[in-house]
Amino acid sequence: xxxxxxxxxxxxxxxxLFDQGYLxxxxxxxxxxQDDANPNFVEEIxxxxxxxxxxxxxNIEQNLERNPLDFDKLDNIMHQFxxxxxxxxxxxxxxxxxxxxxxxxxENGEGCMKTFxxxxxxxxxxxxxxxxxxxxxxxxxxxxxACRSK
Amino acid sequence: MDxxxxxxxxxxxxxxxxxxxxxxxxxxxxxLEKMLKKCSYEVTTCCLAINALNLLRxxxxxxxIVISDVNMPDMDGFKLxxxxxxxxxxxxxxxxxxxxTSRVMKGVQHGACDYLLKPIRMKxxxxxxxxxxxxxxxxxxxxxxxxxxxxxxxxxxxSDLSDDGHSFSGEDLTSMRKRKDVDNKHDDKxxxxxxxxxxxxxxxVDLHQKFVKAVNQIGFDKVGPKKILDMMNVPWLTRENxxxxxxxxxxxxxxxxxxxxQKTSLSEVKHSxxxxxxxxxxxxxxxxxNMHDAVVDSYRSFGGNLQRQNxxxxxxxxxxxxxxxxxxxxxxxxxxxxxxxxxxxxxxxxNFNNPFATLESKGNYAALDCTIPTPYCSEPPKIQLRxxxxxxxxxxNSFSQLPMHGALNQIQVEKxxxxxxxxxxxxxxxxxxxxxIDIKPLxxxxxTGYASGMSAVGTGVDTFSVQxxxxxxxxxxxxxxxxxxxxMKSQGFNLGCLEDLEYCQRNILFGSEATSTxxxxxxxFCWLQGDFYNLNFGFQNIEMPEYCDPGVTAEVPIHxxxxxxxxxxxxxxxxxxxxxxxxLFIA
Numbered sequence: 136x137x138x139x140x141x142x143x144x145x146x147x148x149x150x151x152l153f154d155q156g157y158l159x160x161x162x163x164x165x166x167x168x169q170d171d172a173n174p175n176f177v178e179e180i181x182x183x184x185x186x187x188x189x190x191x192x193x194n195i196e197q198n199l200e201r202n203p204l205d206f207d208k209l210d211n212i213m214h215q216f217x218x219x220x221x222x223x224x225x226x227x228x229x230x231x232x233x234x235x236x237x238x239x240x241x242e243n244g245e246g247c248m249k250t251f252x253x254x255x256x257x258x259x260x261x262x263x264x265x266x267x268x269x270x271x272x273x274x275x276x277x278x279x280x281a282c283r284s285k
Numbered sequence: 286m287d288x289x290x291x292x293x294x295x296x297x298x299x300x301x302x303x304x305x306x307x308x309x310x311x312x313x314x315x316x317l318e319k320m321l322k323k324c325s326y327e328v329t330t331c332c333l334a335i336n337a338l339n340l341l342r343x344x345x346x347x348x349x350i351v352i353s354d355v356n357m358p359d360m361d362g363f364k365l366x367x368x369x370x371x372x373x374x375x376x377x378x379x380x381x382x383x384x385x386t387s388r389v390m391k392g393v394q395h396g397a398c399d400y401l402l403k404p405i406r407m408k409x410x411x412x413x414x415x416x417x418x419x420x421x422x423x424x425x426x427x428x429x430x431x432x433x434x435x436x437x438x439x440x441x442x443x444s445d446l447s448d449d450g451h452s453f454s455g456e457d458l459t460s461m462r463k464r465k466d467v468d469n470k471h472d473d474k475x476x477x478x479x480x481x482x483x484x485x486x487x488x489x490v491d492l493h494q495k496f497v498k499a500v501n502q503i504g505f506d507k508v509g510p511k512k513i514l515d516m517m518n519v520p521w522l523t524r525e526n527x528x529x530x531x532x533x534x535x536x537x538x539x540x541x542x543x544x545x546x547q548k549t550s551l552s553e554v555k556h557s558x559x560x561x562x563x564x565x566x567x568x569x570x571x572x573x574x575n576m577h578d579a580v581v582d583s584y585r586s587f588g589g590n591l592q593r594q595n596x597x598x599x600x601x602x603x604x605x606x607x608x609x610x611x612x613x614x615x616x617x618x619x620x621x622x623x624x625x626x627x628x629x630x631x632x633x634x635x636n637f638n639n640p641f642a643t644l645e646s647k648g649n650y651a652a653l654d655c656t657i658p659t660p661y662c663s664e665p666p667k668i669q670l671r672x673x674x675x676x677x678x679x680x681x682n683s684f685s686q687l688p689m690h691g692a693l694n695q696i697q698v699e700k701x702x703x704x705x706x707x708x709x710x711x712x713x714x715x716x717x718x719x720x721x722i723d724i725k726p727l728x729x730x731x732x733t734g735y736a737s738g739m740s741a742v743g744t745g746v747d748t749f750s751v752q753x754x755x756x757x758x759x760x761x762x763x764x765x766x767x768x769x770x771x772x773m774k775s776q777g778f779n780l781g782c783l784e785d786l787e788y789c790q791r792n793i794l795f796g797s798e799a800t801s802t803x804x805x806x807x808x809x810f811c812w813l814q815g816d817f818y819n820l821n822f823g824f825q826n827i828e829m830p831e832y833c834d835p836g837v838t839a840e841v842p843i844h845x846x847x848x849x850x851x852x853x854x855x856x857x858x859x860x861x862x863x864x865x866x867x868x869l870f871i872a
Contacts (some may be wrong), residue, residue: 161404168407170321176319184312214356215310218382221404222312 141275148268157261161224178269184223185262190202191216192255195259210239220258223265227257299414300325307337307353307365308380313403317352320407326414341373342521348375349417352401355381355388363395370396372521376416380405486532495519496530505538644835 155243164179169176195212199207217232231254238246304326310313314330321328329348331337334357341348351369355362366377379392382403392400398416401409408621488496500508510528517527 147599164404165316168316168323173319180312180316184316187311211356214383218354218356219310219312221311222316224404263359270308 138276142273145268145272145275146270148264152264152268156226157264159224161221164226165223168200181223181265181269184219188216188219188258191219191256195251195266199251204242204244204247206239206242210236213239225261226260228254228261231257297325299417300418302326302414303347303349304413305327305329305331305337305340305348307357307362308353309333309354309357309359313354317405317410320405320410323407326409333357334362334365337365338368341369341375345373345523348373350376350413351379352376352378352413353381354568355379355392363391366392366395366397374420376420377525378413378416441854492517492519492522496527500531500534573628801840 153162165177165180173179189210195209195216197210198212213232213235217236218228220228220232231250235247235250235254238244238250289298302324306314306317306319306321306328308317308330309332311332314332318328318330324482329340330339334353337351337353341351353362355366362379362381369375369377376398377396378401379397380401380442381388398419399403399413460630495517496513499513502516503509503512508531509522510531514522514524515533515625656763
């Protein structure tokens with residue numbers, strides 16, 4: 136019973152992530168890749184992503200402190216970051232990335248700064264949610280979300 | 286990273302497809318690896334472009350396809366794409382999160398066979414095997430064409446041997462064939478068989494120059510592939526490539542030597558190697574060049590071989606570059622085009638000696654070789670080389686560029702032929718002979734184009750066109766022709782090859798209605814007027830590409846004085862010859 140409830144909660148949580156626009160189909164793609172050979176594939180990918188992208192975040196932050204701003208460089212880093220975010224399906228984060236790049240091309244420093252703050256918020260929010268999600272999933276049962284085995 | 290060096294599994298294709306993935310993003314690398322594994326492919330991952338290149342170079346046959354990201358820190362994805370295409374000739378798929386049209390276009394321009402947008406769906410990866418399959422088919426086709434071409438070479442060569450060019454003895458044919466086979470085999474080795482995709486080495490001008498420099502440094506007598514390879518210091522070049530190239534080079538030099546010796550022979554029509562070599566390009570150039578000179582001189586000397594002229598003017602030393610430049614500068618090449626005295630030489634054939642031709646060009650453009658039949662001699666100048674067969678040639682570039690038709694004028698202009706073809710020098714990257722330069726680009730990419738019927742001609746044309754494209758600065762016919770050829774590139778017909786090509790083609794290839802007469806007339810005309818060049822040029826062009834073979838037409842005229850024999854059978858319809866043959870020194 137408890138178990139079922141847990142599973143139910145996990146499913147709900149998962150669904151809300153999609154409904155609220157945090158995740159897109161890419162996340163489902165990852166889930167579909169998960170199988171017996173890689174039972175924790177999704178979590179591994181997410182972990183990998185956050186490790187790599189945090190480096191990019193600090194890189195952008197450093198470059199935003201420069202004066203004058205090097206928009207090309209910022210655009211470049213953000214391009215990488217966007218690619219990385221797309222790997223896990225971070226929908227909201229990706230939207231902020233696109234906005235940021237637009238500001239870069241327009242050479243709007245202020246726009247960049249503002250967008251970046253927003254981006255960081257979304258980035259952190261998603262991270263937290265995913266962590267909670269995986270936590271719950273583990274508790275609910277190992278095969279709960281995994282194994283759409285192919 | 287896992288294996289990637291296993292041999293391809295043919296049995297369960299596309300399963301077992303060996304994929305190399307290059308991406309600086311570790312997350313994506315892992316995802317792609319997993320996706321590809323799910324497709325039953327063999328995956329190797331790389332996060333640095335330079336590592337990827339090394340992996341590819343270490344084992345040329347180790348991978349079937351490469352997937353690479355566009356934005357990478359150590360090397361631009363497009364650059365990597367170029368390298369892979371050039372050195373290994375593998376299909377490359379680009380990917381990026383940026384899907385802007387300009388970027389995608391750039392990818393395609395650089396040779397990507399596909400461009401995927403991130404996030405990538407698994408179903409998109411499932412179908413990547415089609416690119417591998419497509420390339421394989423093209424390769425097979427090319428090789429087949431090449432072999433088919435041999436037949437034409439032999440024919441041409443045979444005719445060359447005969448005195449009046451009308452008949453060839455069986456022995457000649459056989460011996461020719463043998464020689465050709467040997468040469469071809471050698472080349473084939475480089476090509477590899479269809480099942481194993483081997484990277485084709487493109488002997489660009491620079492590469493060839495390095496080669497020549499190395500040879501000269503070592504000393505021609507003591508030279509050996511290993512020594513050359515070491516001296517050249519080109520990482521991705523193999524001993525095999527060098528050996529093959531060396532052989533061609535040697536042949537080329539010996540041909541040069543021979544030509545020099547033959548200076549005095551008058552109406553000797555030499556069947557230029559051109560025929561055998563697909564370096565049509567070079568051929569063309571030469572022809573033009575030779576023609577030019579030849580015309581001038583031979584006019585007086587009557588049928589003096591162009592070669593002669595060429596020899597004098599240009600001594601190419603096996604230096605491809607030199608040759609090329611020579612062409613450009615209108616130095617005469619040994620175009621064996623001997624401009625026979627129209628009157629006198631009935632059977633004289635214009636040999637287009639292609640210095641480059643020393644390489645046994647498979648596709649010889651024998652067409653170019655079309656020694657301009659002297660038959661012209663009596664005919665009034667009508668250079669209408671362009672036979673009506675134009676349709677055959679329909680290559681994109683269509684001869685329209687080539688004014689050959691009736692372009693007597695054109696031809697005349699060309700006289701100078703500074704080798705417009707040569708100009709394509711820039712394009713010489715291709716494997717084709719150095720002379721023909723740049724056939725490669727056309728060719729390489731356009732394998733499909735060749736296959737199409739006109740093929741023989743077309744191919745020649747391609748090369749030709751390639752060349753012409755780049756430079757055809759010369760107003761001369763070569764110019765036009767070359768241009769056309771360039772255009773033709775895919776068409777295989779590069780009609781541009783000139784009308785001659787067309788001519789040849791028509792006659793030969795298609796056995797089409799090539800009206801031999803026109804040709805005769807044209808030739809005659811040319812000759813008479815000393816527009817020799819023009820004709821030659823046309824031939825040259827034709828020759829250049831291997832296509833010429835079909836066009837061996839050049840030969841035709843010679844032999845059949847009266848009726849340009851256009852009924853060469855051109856088994857190969859694929860214009861891929863030239864490509865295959867890689868021009869002069871392509872190894």
